Amino acid sequence: MTDRDATAGLLVDYGGVLTGSVGRSFRAYERAHDIPKGTILELLLAAYRDDVGGDDLVASIELGRIPDEEFDRLLAARLADAGYAVPPRGIVERLFDGMRPAGRVWDVVAQAKEQGVATGLLSNSWGTTTYPRERLADVFDVLVISGEVGLRKPDPAIYRLALDQLGVEPEACAFVDDLDRNVDVARSLGMFGVLHRDDVTTAAALAGFLGVPLEL
Missing domain, CATH: 3.40.50.1000 (HAD superfamily/HAD-like)
Structure with missing residues (x-):
């Protein structure tokens, strides 16, 4: 109170x-790593179309269940599965670097x-x-x-x-x-x-x- x-x-x-804009900040990261526009938002924000509380990557970091470093590793793995290799460290920080x-x-x-x-x-x-x-x-x-x-x-x-x-x-x-x-x-x-x-x-x-x- x-x-x-x-x-x-x-x-x-x-x-x-x-x-x-969240989208512009994410896009800057995508450009830096030659990832097509909207790929990361599509991978992650799709969770908002599901029920709250699902055991997905977005829920895990938003609810504080995993540290930034674990999120970085898991997102890097998802991007790799989609054909895009990125360094598995500092992703959260870089994604939001333009969101000042x-x-x-x-x-x-x-x-x-x-x-x-x-x-x-x-x-x-x-x-x-x-x-x-x-x-x-x-x-x-x-x-x-x-x-x-x-x-x-x-x-x-x-x-x-x-x-x-x-x-x-x-x-x-x-x-x-x-x-x-x-x-x-x-x-x-x-x-x-x-x-x-x-x-x-x-x-x-x-x-x-x-x-x-x-x-x-």
Whole structure:
């Protein structure tokens, strides 16, 4: 729970909302290793089309069941099976090298926090060493990272955990994510879901729901 009696909350995804495009970052890695565009996302993000909790590679790293080094080895093996040889070390780090903090949603979160809104990060992690912890701590009251709590979106349990840590009711909380499936679950729990497509639209939607001025 936060250290103040907030009545409204804001939960925000990390990759693709507070950073550059996940797809572009992956594509940079693919170009560097002569891998066809979209191959890695097709191999890994296909897990999102399956039921939550499956014993797949994405679930294993997002739930913190395997360390980065094991993920690197297993992904390298999958790529090798598909005909693409890559060094089996440092893959996670290189995949996300282009996914640096970017955009103005950082400013939106900071402004919301300054105006008494409880703020939280709710992120599915592919390794937990890629987050800019100090910068996140400046704008978020709580950090709920899948690999650290053993739950992942779109499991409703991780949303409830984040709400509990914020100390707000779902009807008083906004949730921002760039994946439809994750936003749909938030809405089903009673939250105000925002599918992030651009900073201006997201800021306007949040300002309207939270009832506070948010400027870009």
